[in-house]
Each structure stands twice: as C-alpha cells, then as structure tokens.
Amino acid sequence: CSVMEKSVHLSSLSPAELRLLIRKEDPRIRTTTGLANGYQQANVVILPSHLADDFEAFCHRNPAPLPLLYRSQSGETSCPPLAKHADIRTDVSQFCVYEDGRLVRTVSSLQTGGSWSDMVCFYLGCSFGFEGSMKKAGVPVRNVEQGTNVSMFRTAVPCVPAGVFCCPLVVTMRPVPAAMLDATVEVTHLNPLAHGAPVHIGDPALLGIPDLSRPDYGDGVELQPGDVPVFWACGVTAIEAILSSKPSLAFSHSPGCMFLTDVPDSSSPPPSDTVHSPTSDHTVTAPSAETGSITAQQHPGNFSIDQCVDQSIDCCWCFPFSPPDETDGPPGAIAMATMLLSLGKQVTMVTDKRGLDMNRAIIDEAVRTGVLKTAVPLVTFEDGGPDSALHFLCHHGDRSKPRYDHLVAIERSGRAGDGNYYNMRGINIKHLVDPIDDLFIAAQEIPGISTTGIGDGGNELGMGKLKEKVSTLMPKGSLIACDVPADFAVTAGVSNWGGYAVACGLYLLHTCPAHQRYLRRGLGAEQGAPRDQLQDWTANLPSVEKEESILSTLVSFGIRSGKTGNLAMEVDGLTFHPTHSDIITVELDSHTAVFIRVGLQHY
Structure with a gap:
C-alpha cells in the first residue's frame, strides 16, 4: 500500500493495537505524532530509585513541562492506570540510553538493558495528546500535515530545581494561524495532562531561541503565511534533567517516540471554562x-x-x-x-x-x-x-x-x-x-x-x-x-x-x-x-x-x-x-x- 494508505491505516488504530505494532518493531511507526488521536501520550523517564523522590519533586515544581501521569514501583515494567497489558521495555519505538549524563546509544527495546529491580519509571504527559483536539477545533497541526516530528527547543528559561535536578525548560513549537490563536489556547487549556495551554506565543528570541529552523530535538516545521509560532512546555525537559544530573544509568523515550496510553484526552477541565489569551507586559508579540x-x-x-x-x-x-x-x-x-x-x-x-x-x-x-x-x-x-x-x-x-x-x-x-x-x-x-x-x-x-x-x-x-x-x-x-x-x-x-x-x-x-x-x-x-x-x-x-x-x-x-x-x-x-x-x-x-x-x- 502507499505511504498515505499506511498513514490512514495507522491513524485509525487504537493505542493497544499500536503498542502491539511497536512491540513488533513495525517500520511504519517512526514517531507517534498524529497517532492515537483522542488519547494521552506519555514521555518516559527511567531512573535509579535513589533519584526517584527528587525527580518526583522536580515534576511537581514544574507542572507544565512535567505533568506526572504515573510513577512506577521499583522494577515495575507495567503501568496499570495508564494501559492494560503494557510492557514499557518494548512498547516505545525507540529509547535513549544514558551513562553518567551522556547519551551513549538508542535502542528499540530495553529487554536486555540490565537489571530493572532498582529502576523507577516516570510517565509524563505529552503535547501529542491534544493534537487531535486541535484538529477537531479546525486548527491545522503543521507537523502532522508536513509528515514530520514536532520541533523542540532548549530555552534560556530555567526550571525550578529540586534535589539534583536543575535544567532549562524545553518547548515544542507549532505554527498556528493568527486568527486561530484563541481557539488553540482554549482547546489546549482543557488538557493540562498534555502540558495545557501555551507558555509563549510569538517572538522565539524572548525564550532564548535563536533560529526556528534549527530545533534541538525533532524536525524543523515550516510556518505558512499568516502563522504565528506557538510554544508549549515539553516533556523533553526531563531529558535535559538527565543530562544535567548525570546519573550512572538512565533511560528515556527518544523525542517524538512516545508511549501510547489508553487514557482519553478528555480529562476534566480546570474549574474555569473561560480562558483569556495569554499576553504579558513584556512578551506580547502574538x-x-x-x-x-x-x-x-x-x-x-x-x-x-x-x-x-x-x-x-x-x-x-x-x-x-x-x-x-x-x-x-x-x-x-x-x-x-x-x-x-x-x-x-x-x-x-x-x-x-x-x-x-x-x-x-x-x-x-x-x-x-x-x-x-x-x-x-x-x-x-x-x-x-x-x-x-x-x-x-x-x-x-x-x-x-x-x-x-x-x-x-x-x-x-x-x-x-x-x-x-x-x-x-x-x-x-x-x-x-x-x-x-x-x-x-x-x-x-x-x-x-x-x-x-x-x-x-x-x-x-x-x-x-x-x-x-x-x-x-x-x-x-x-x-x-x-x-x-x-x-x-x-x-x-x-x-x-x-x-x-x-x-x-x-x-x-x-x-x-x-x-x-x-x-x-x-x-x-x-x-x-x-x-x-x-x-x-x-x-x-x-x-x-x-x-x-x-x-x-x-x-x-x-x-x-x-x-x-x-x-x-x-x-x-x-x-x-x-x-x-x-x-x-x-x-x-x-x-x-x-x-x-x-x-x-x-x-
């Protein structure tokens, strides 16, 4: 079948069906953007147990980039609240392996990654979880349209530290037509487990991003005429936390290769159903x-x-x-x-x-x-x-x-x-x-x-x-x-x-x-x-x-x-x-x- 037919076929599958294909290392699944619409996706960070409490505190202090969906027990490879019959070691299409804070290799499975008895898995919400809602609202998702991974950038904005964890905020960027900014804010605000509303709209230099064509992670996404760059907090912030804290051994998903959960993205909205477009005294450029x-x-x-x-x-x-x-x-x-x-x-x-x-x-x-x-x-x-x-x-x-x-x-x-x-x-x-x-x-x-x-x-x-x-x-x-x-x-x-x-x-x-x-x-x-x-x-x-x-x-x-x-x-x-x-x-x-x-x- 053609590439388009494959894309249509994959996009119609449930998260459980997609996890089975990932487990079989289906070559069609390079990233999970555009897949499992209507369900939360998760960033994954796997750390030694002695760092787990510090990292959980780091998540709570930085809720937008690190919305914590689930913390496993030491050695636990499943995540019952998020997905049935899942095994984190095989259900992500690509993992990153870190030693002493350095990325040493990427692998398609962690089944041979050594002893798990002392490792704790953290599942963090992902902005891919609201892309389906954006589409329903009529907002184009340019990275999906262009068949690319989303653009991710390391910013000059420091996260609130906790224990050994201290790193800059990472953001995703999606171009949005100027006339659809309000709809975008309203839709994403209702999904705080997928990072919620944007954290910046407009000039990337105000986040310390010098060039939108050169992302630190993911792929470049082209702006169309009339588009405004919109930035969401990103779970890849957790990867920066690994790099800065230098644990002897750690794992993460590869950026864009998320864990697909069975949790619907229609999580309960915050108490207010009214949202105002975020524009601050010093960052209004939207x-x-x-x-x-x-x-x-x-x-x-x-x-x-x-x-x-x-x-x-x-x-x-x-x-x-x-x-x-x-x-x-x-x-x-x-x-x-x-x-x-x-x-x-x-x-x-x-x-x-x-x-x-x-x-x-x-x-x-x-x-x-x-x-x-x-x-x-x-x-x-x-x-x-x-x-x-x-x-x-x-x-x-x-x-x-x-x-x-x-x-x-x-x-x-x-x-x-x-x-x-x-x-x-x-x-x-x-x-x-x-x-x-x-x-x-x-x-x-x-x-x-x-x-x-x-x-x-x-x-x-x-x-x-x-x-x-x-x-x-x-x-x-x-x-x-x-x-x-x-x-x-x-x-x-x-x-x-x-x-x-x-x-x-x-x-x-x-x-x-x-x-x-x-x-x-x-x-x-x-x-x-x-x-x-x-x-x-x-x-x-x-x-x-x-x-x-x-x-x-x-x-x-x-x-x-x-x-x-x-x-x-x-x-x-x-x-x-x-x-x-x-x-x-x-x-x-x-x-x-x-x-x-x-x-x-x-x-």
Whole structure:
C-alpha cells in the first residue's frame, strides 16, 4: 500500500493495537505524532530509585513541562492506570540510553538493558495528546500535515530545581494561524495532562531561541503565511534533567517516540471554562505582531473607526492624553492609571504645558473623590533639541536604561502627514499641542519600551498603525489621519471606552490562572492573588459612580463634549445616562462573570 494508505491505516488504530505494532518493531511507526488521536501520550523517564523522590519533586515544581501521569514501583515494567497489558521495555519505538549524563546509544527495546529491580519509571504527559483536539477545533497541526516530528527547543528559561535536578525548560513549537490563536489556547487549556495551554506565543528570541529552523530535538516545521509560532512546555525537559544530573544509568523515550496510553484526552477541565489569551507586559508579540490593533467596543459613536480594525492586544504605563478641552480622554486615562496603581505599577501622566494646571487640578479632585487611587506625577514634554525625547524616556539618554515600559496615548490628536494636528472637523490645532508624538517615534528605537494608541476617529496619536484604512474609510481621512504609529492600536466608539476596556483587561489578566501560568512559563507552584488584593483590584475597576463623578468634575472645570460643545454630562454628544453608563455596566458584568469563574477558584 502507499505511504498515505499506511498513514490512514495507522491513524485509525487504537493505542493497544499500536503498542502491539511497536512491540513488533513495525517500520511504519517512526514517531507517534498524529497517532492515537483522542488519547494521552506519555514521555518516559527511567531512573535509579535513589533519584526517584527528587525527580518526583522536580515534576511537581514544574507542572507544565512535567505533568506526572504515573510513577512506577521499583522494577515495575507495567503501568496499570495508564494501559492494560503494557510492557514499557518494548512498547516505545525507540529509547535513549544514558551513562553518567551522556547519551551513549538508542535502542528499540530495553529487554536486555540490565537489571530493572532498582529502576523507577516516570510517565509524563505529552503535547501529542491534544493534537487531535486541535484538529477537531479546525486548527491545522503543521507537523502532522508536513509528515514530520514536532520541533523542540532548549530555552534560556530555567526550571525550578529540586534535589539534583536543575535544567532549562524545553518547548515544542507549532505554527498556528493568527486568527486561530484563541481557539488553540482554549482547546489546549482543557488538557493540562498534555502540558495545557501555551507558555509563549510569538517572538522565539524572548525564550532564548535563536533560529526556528534549527530545533534541538525533532524536525524543523515550516510556518505558512499568516502563522504565528506557538510554544508549549515539553516533556523533553526531563531529558535535559538527565543530562544535567548525570546519573550512572538512565533511560528515556527518544523525542517524538512516545508511549501510547489508553487514557482519553478528555480529562476534566480546570474549574474555569473561560480562558483569556495569554499576553504579558513584556512578551506580547502574538496576534498583534501582525495587526497590532484591537476593537475595544462596538457602539453608536459617530467617530468610531471600529470598521478599520482586524484583531487584538494591549498593555500600559505612561499616559500622554489630550488637552483638557473635551470630556473624552481624561476619564479613560484615569481609569487605566488607577488600575495600574492597584496592580503595583508606577504611572506618570504627560500633558501639554498649557494644560498643566488644569490637569493637575483634575487629578487632585479625582484623588479627593476616590476615582483615582492616589496622585500620580504629571509632567510636560517640549522640543528641546534632537535628543530631548531620548532624554525624557531614558536615564541620561541611555537607550539601555529606559524610565518607562510602555507609553499609552488616549484621545490625543496626533501628527498628520503634513506635520499639522487636526481634529475630526479638519481644523488645524497644532498651536495647542506639544510634540508628544516625538516620544512615540523615539520609543521605536528603544528596547523595552512599547506603545499603544487609543482613539475613535483615526486622527489620534498611535493611529498611524491604521493610516491607510483611516484615509480610505473615515470622513476627511486623507487630511486628518495620524501619521505616527503605535505598536498597538485600540479603537472604540468613544476613546474613554477603550480606556475602560484596557483597565478591565488588566484586571482579567491578573485574575486569570491561564495568564499567570503563561507569565511563569508553567514553572513553579500555582498561586492565586490573596483575597484582599483581589478585593482592591475589584474596587479600582471603572464603575458607573466613579465615571459619573469624574465627568462631573470635568464639567465643573468648564470642559465640554467634543462633538457638540455642550457643557453637560455627555461625551462626544452622547449623554452619560443611559449610553455611557450602559457601556460601563456591560463591561463590568462581563468581568464580574469571569471573576466568579476564574478569580475565586483559588479559594
């Protein structure tokens, strides 16, 4: 029969039938990727008994790469909880043999491998166990499509040591279409025994991986156009543990040649059925690497550029926001700032020189009324020469010593292609604004600083990320479109709503176990935030009462609605009740539901 016919035939066999073929050394089974879909596969490590307790502790301290399915008794060659009538010595297609921490040979059987009476077998979950679920969800599995073993890489991320075991994390890499990242996270999150959700998405250099075409184990897997590299913790980490601890004798499966269990991959999901795509403050390069934009909220705002956007991501730090001329901008900036302060971050606000006193008064009143958690530094930036932006952003102008991690501009007019600054009506307001755009431009050349622009019309700082779409789709777009891009563009019907969405998003990410696991790369024990900390985070979310209070403060200072010019409780011509209050309620209802399912599960 043809190679394809063989592949189809093997993929239809049960794990027990496949183990019999492996025992007979069937030449068709080179690796087990794509086989036994719907069942867990297992990495295998066999160690002298005096190392067994240390290795079990190592597994518990590093649950993502080393999910322990079963530890055998000394000398035990079967594994009744995982498979019937199995013999580990013959039921893996290829083993590695190690002496004093060196790989000395590979063999197809361990029946002649010496005395087993003092050896302990560890069976560890494998990511091949979720490939079938990925296929069912419509996510292509490129290594299976290409007929190769999965790519495996040694990273620069150290595992949590235990006893004699200390080694770097190993990861697998699977290319995933950017549009299917959410589905991939959700599917794999439900199978923690197969390593669970990814531990990194995007730039491999952030894991210390220099070249995706040169894996340390397995085969190279090619990315297709639109694919993003996605990384899962890998059980081959156990092989690195053997190499570093140097036992006199040890065995493992050969990478990609797994033990096939009879255990279905539909293991019980974690307590939460809601998962958020893992994106950390310093490693976000996933969907946003392609489009760098997020639709924060669909709505009736007349200046909305939601139609311009593809997909998502965001984070924050230092806030340049609009002069105090309209009610859109300051409330969103203050909502983000107070959430960041609650999360223990440092926040600085940047404004124009002419708006300094007014904005300081607004901040003081926001603190007095409890809308803002505490006062924040308020500074200005003016063009003082070619290096002024660099010196503002970095200590002593040294690019290796940035003062800020992230710049966020909300509802701030940005520099257009002709060097002027326009409002949505096409009126040039260059004389009213300081060149804060220079900070965003300079940040592009400073490692460690990323930028986000939040807007609703396309003329705002950072919307240069979407300039072509703004020019084509927005009224007067070719004139008003901002020319200065941000790394990430957040669009909303009203910019304040984008700020509220970011504040809620920060809250959700800090209460989401999948995201916290992502930040730790799945290493170390899972720890939820203390209850008092969760309560503080919740108290500092936007609320109808707080946003009504800050809007009232703005009106009391004579700040008007941006669209109508009314001195009233409205933003962009939309009254606070019911429009803005309803938007806030919807966002809070969404986060509260997730909070109940996710945040409290630690208790």
